[in-house]
Amino acid sequence: MPMTSRWLTILALAAPLAAQQAALDPERAFKVSLPPGAPVALTSANWDQSQATARGGALVVDLHSTLHLRNESPRRIRAISLQVLAQEVTPGGKGSVTVPSLDAAPGETFSVRIDLRLMRPLSRGGGALVEVSLDGLLFDDLTFYGPDRLKSRRSLLAWELEARRDRRLLLTALNEGGPKRLQEEMVLASTRLTEQSGVEMRVARAAAPTEARELAFAFLALPGAPVQLMRGSAWVAPGEARMPRIEVTNRSARTVRSLEIGWIVQDTNGRQFVAGALPAEIEIPPGQEALISRDRVLRFARPGRAGLEIAAVSAFLATVEFDNGEVWVPTRSAPALSGEMRRLVELYRRHGVEMVVTQLQRFE
Amino acid sequence: MKHLSPDHIALHAGGDLPLLESLRARFHLRRCARCREDLAALASVRVDLARKAATLPADLDWDRLESEMRANIHLGLTVSAIAESAFGPAVDPEAEAAPAPEVKPARPAVSRMNWSLSSPWLPGAAVLGSLTLVVLLVWLLSYPPLSRAPGQIADAPPLAPVMTALESGLEVRHTGGALTLLPPAAEHATLAVDLGGSARAEYVDVETGQVTIHRVFHADDE
Numbered sequence: 177m178p179m180t181s182r183w184l185t186i187l188a189l190a191a192p193l194a195a196q197q198a199a200l201d202p203e204r205a206f207k208v209s210l211p212p213g214a215p216v217a218l219t220s221a222n223w224d225q226s227q228a229t230a231r232g233g234a235l236v237v238d239l240h241s242t243l244h245l246r247n248e249s250p251r252r253i254r255a256i257s258l259q260v261l262a263q264e265v266t267p268g269g270k271g272s273v274t275v276p277s278l279d280a281a282p283g284e285t286f287s288v289r290i291d292l293r294l295m296r297p298l299s300r301g302g303g304a305l306v307e308v309s310l311d312g313l314l315f316d317d318l319t320f321y322g323p324d325r326l327k328s329r330r331s332l333l334a335w336e337l338e339a340r341r342d343r344r345l346l347l348t349a350l351n352e353g354g355p356k357r358l359q360e361e362m363v364l365a366s367t368r369l370t371e372q373s374g375v376e377m378r379v380a381r382a383a384a385p386t387e388a389r390e391l392a393f394a395f396l397a398l399p400g401a402p403v404q405l406m407r408g409s410a411w412v413a414p415g416e417a418r419m420p421r422i423e424v425t426n427r428s429a430r431t432v433r434s435l436e437i438g439w440i441v442q443d444t445n446g447r448q449f450v451a452g453a454l455p456a457e458i459e460i461p462p463g464q465e466a467l468i469s470r471d472r473v474l475r476f477a478r479p480g481r482a483g484l485e486i487a488a489v490s491a492f493l494a495t496v497e498f499d500n501g502e503v504w505v506p507t508r509s510a511p512a513l514s515g516e517m518r519r520l521v522e523l524y525r526r527h528g529v530e531m532v533v534t535q536l537q538r539f540e
Numbered sequence: 541m542k543h544l545s546p547d548h549i550a551l552h553a554g555g556d557l558p559l560l561e562s563l564r565a566r567f568h569l570r571r572c573a574r575c576r577e578d579l580a581a582l583a584s585v586r587v588d589l590a591r592k593a594a595t596l597p598a599d600l601d602w603d604r605l606e607s608e609m610r611a612n613i614h615l616g617l618t619v620s621a622i623a624e625s626a627f628g629p630a631v632d633p634e635a636e637a638a639p640a641p642e643v644k645p646a647r648p649a650v651s652r653m654n655w656s657l658s659s660p661w662l663p664g665a666a667v668l669g670s671l672t673l674v675v676l677l678v679w680l681l682s683y684p685p686l687s688r689a690p691g692q693i694a695d696a697p698p699l700a701p702v703m704t705a706l707e708s709g710l711e712v713r714h715t716g717g718a719l720t721l722l723p724p725a726a727e728h729a730t731l732a733v734d735l736g737g738s739a740r741a742e743y744v745d746v747e748t749g750q751v752t753i754h755r756v757f758h759a760d761d762e
Contacts, residue, residue: 238722266719266758268701269712273721274753289745289752291722293709326755335753378704379733420735436734452733452740470735515742515751518730522744 208243209309215249215321216256216313219285237265237294239306246285252316253280254336257328258288259311265294272311272326276335276515279316279539330434333503334495339516340539341505346520347536355529362524362532365517375449375484378475388413393422396440396492398506402428403435403496406465412486417441417451418473422491426460431499433459437468438494440511441476444485450512451476453494544568544575553579701758705731705739712739712756721754 205226208218225240247253255278260271273290280286290308312322314332322328350358388411395405408422420439426432434457441451456468476484492511496504513521523531544552544565551557552565569576701714707729711720723729724745732740738757745752 260719260721262717262719265717266712266714267717268758269714269717269719270757271710271712271719271721272753272755274755275750276753277751287748289724289748291724293718293720293722295718295720375731376704376706377731377733377739378702379735379737379739380702381737450730450732452735455734455736472735472737474733474735513730515753518742518744519749519751522746523749526746 205237205306206239206241207307209307211310211323214310215247215251216245216253216310217248219244219246234295237296238292239294240291241289243288243290243308244285245288247280247282249315249321250282251319252282253286253313254278254316255314255332256288257311257313257322257326257332258290259309259326260290260292261307261309262294263307265296270326272328274328274331276332277339277519329501330495330497330503334505335515337503337505338514341507342514342517342520343536343539346532347540350533350536355533358532359524359529362521362529365513366521366525368513375451376477377451379452379472380475381472388416388418391417391486391489393420394488394490396490396511398493400507401493401496402426402430402498402504403432403460403493405437405491405493408491410489412489414486415477415484416473416475417486417489419469419471420454420489421467421469422454423465423467424460425465426462428496428498429462430502431459431461432496433457433499434497435460435468436494436496438492438512440490440492441486442488442490444487446487454491459499543572544578546578549575549578701737703733703737703739703756703758705733705741707731710739710741710754710756712758714758719756721756723754724752 206221206223208221210216210218221241221243223239223241225238227238229236229238243258245256255274255276257272257274260273262269271292273288275286275288278286292306294306310322311326312320312324312328312332314320314329314336318333318336320329320332346358346361349361353360390409391412393405393408393410395408404425404427406423406425408420410417410420412418417439422437424435424437434455436456437454439451439454440448442448452474454468454470458466458468460466476486478484493506494512498504520532520535523535548557548561548565552562552569555562557565569579701712704711704713707723709720709722711718721741723741724743725747730742734740736757738755741754743752743754744750
């Protein structure tokens with residue numbers, strides 16, 4: 177085939193994929209809601225880069241904005257969580273955008289970037305409406321504000337506690353071994369960060385059972401854990417794990433309100449990755465046992481590679497919430513890197529160990 | 541430099557070349573910008589088509605589709621036969637140009653299109669045909685997934701809400717609509733799904749240095 181014909185053919189194949197684009201009316205398409213008297217105020221939101229595209233029989237709406245929010249409270253804000261709703265597009269579907277590791281002083285402005293895509297059939301009438309609202313924010317004294325529809329309080333509190341724990345561990349390393357020791361810690365964390373990338377996942381309600389084998393969980397013991405993971409198993413098949421069951425015992429003197437168990441999957445090549453979590457809203461009185469199970473299927477894949485064969489599954493206690501609202505996180509680094517550790521690793525990679533030292537001292 | 545044939549590039553794009561051929565193709569591609577461009581163009585179209593193909597409804601009636609296609613082919617053949625009876629059979633221009641051993645009586649002077657393999661109309665016809673096929677395909681597969689890698693993760697029941705965590709974003713998909721939270725500029729994403737029915741991704745934004753955590757879920761799964 178001559179070169180010209182080859183290019184004409186390629187262009188012909190690509191031409192219908194090119195889209196008909198149109199700008200969106202921000203007044204109609206987007207809404208940012210903050211409750212009256214909220215400790216943050218919206219100072220600006222620019223949706224100019226947003227657009228709608230007709231693609232086949234579907235309408236694809238790309239929304240891009242940076243919300244600029246000002247801390248109106250007398251306290252420093254450490255974390256914020258925003259709810260993203262698109263009821264007309266995905267009834268019941270929700271999203272959230274959370275920024276932990278903030279340090280916004282009273283009167284200071286900070287930004288939250290929101291990039292999302294909506295897709296709906298062209299035949300459905302009306303415009304896409306996205307509503308962004310405050311779900312919660314955490315202050316530096318660990319008090320919380322917000323409607324907490326998405327259970328943000330527990331997550332924000334756990335992330336903040338993990339951040340404080342990791343900064344404290346790094347500060348100890350710095351004080352005991354100087355910048356060289358801190359550098360070693362950052363290199364180690366950086367390696368773990370790279371290992372955790374590259375696996376894609378999906379979760380849905382478990383459909384009809386497929387051919388699978390039952391695999392017992394191995395549990396990682398973390399010192400000081402108020403809940404003990406006793407025994408458990410999941411059904412695994414190539415590329416998927418389903419219907420996990422884990423029995424736990426509350427070893428503490430307080431009633432547990434909820435807990436989250438982290439999952440680590442190991443493939444047949446010995447590669448491990450943190451696959452997800454098994455959360456449970458379950459009341460467990462002191463000394464009592466409970467069974468946690470979910471009728472869900474997790475599917476894993478590595479883009480561009482052969483199917484992922486699961487050789488082993490292990491689990492660890494990630495967080496526990498007590499009935500008085502207190503949250504427990506492991507006292508030393510859990511298998512999953514915390515968000516704060518990831519932030520510090522990125523700082524180290526880009527600006528070196530001195531910038532990490534500055535950050536640690538700032539939060540001290 | 542001898543370039544890779546379009547067949548080789550197409551097979552290489554799909555990972556279907558035998559090992560030795562594949563190694564030779566890779567060696568050539570390292571040195572040849574033109575073939576790399578062709579490969580990139582094919583790969584891009586391939587990914588888009590595969591994304592659309594991944595969304596075929598589970599209950600698609602293939603028998604009906606096949607019979608419709610057969611009917612279209614029959615229609616094309618009938619039209620062709622009518623045209624031939626009106627204008628006479630198509631003639632190879634090279635055969636026409638070659639010295640004929642004997643001269644037959646000329647047919648009536650009726651203008652007609654020449655569809656032989658070396659015809660100058662061929663690229664245009666190929667373009668038109670491809671365009672029609674792709675438009676038909678795009679129309680059939682009207683709800684392309686936004687970010688799923690082709691054929692990587694098996695589908696859940698079609699009406700159940702599904703939460704997906706991909707490097708290219710988090711998606712909640714239900715009843716023909718989808719909401720996808722797109723990642724910020726970040727080098728690594730930590731993806732996780734939770735068996736409560738949500739998907740989660742953590743990023744460190746390279747522009748702001750902020751940690752951003754995205755999550756999607758469905759009210760039915762809470």
